[in-house]
Amino acid sequence: MQVPPLENRDAAAMCDLYGEIARCTACPLFRTRTNAVPGEGPVPCDVMLVGEGPGVEEDRTGRPFVGKAGHLLRTLLREEAGLDPEAVYITNVVKCRSSVLQNGRTVDAPPPLSARQACEPFLTLQQMLVRPRVTIVVGSVASRQLLGRPIGEVAGTLVVYPDGRKYLPILHPAAALRSDEAMDDLRCQVRGIGMWLDNNPDVRRRAEDYARV
Ligand code: SF4
DSSP, rough: OOOOTTTTTHHHHHHHHHHHHOOOOSSSGGGOOSSOOOOOOOOOOOEEEESOOOOHHHHHHOOOSSHHHHHHHHOOOOOOOOOGGGHHHHHEEESSEEEEEEEEEEOOOOOHHHHHHHHHHHHHHHHHHOOOOOOOOHHHHHHHHHHHHHHHHHSSOEEEEEEEEEEEEEHHHHHHOHHHHHHHHHHHHHHHHHHHHHHHHHHHHHHGSSOOO
């Protein structure tokens, strides 16, 4: 995390929020986390990305989308959308890893509703500080949380609300790692993000101008 310039109050407020998230005990996921994963990127930022929650690698490092699925998504954003992931504010619906014991191994699991509800105020505050002009919604949990709709209904479309909020939902990269068909679909959806950005060049350009936190 870089220290934001003093005049960037939004970035400073985001740093304070990271501290709150690191200390949070509002749902049971705090008991098993190694690190909370609040998010990272420019603040404010024209492009925000919201996923489900941290996996094992994110829990280990404290950074979002750095495991196998995250690496795939970052690569696709670069190659298919021409979008530098470093110029995107990246976070998740929940900030602590959700996992279950399966055949003696701890594996990632979708975050329970109680965790999603307890964590929601953090995401709302992040949206207020980041003030995105468009939000990339990654996977079914984020789609349900932000759009109230299953990802299968909206993936690859532009969702615009009457108040001007814009969302670009896509499949989760973890699904693409399990199925060639989902990989083709995700690649196509990320290309669609690139096309939207090409039609809104000021968004792509301005995202790189802000302090990262
Ligand atoms: Fe707090 Fe969210 Fe972590 Fe639950 S998942 S402990 S609400 S930061």
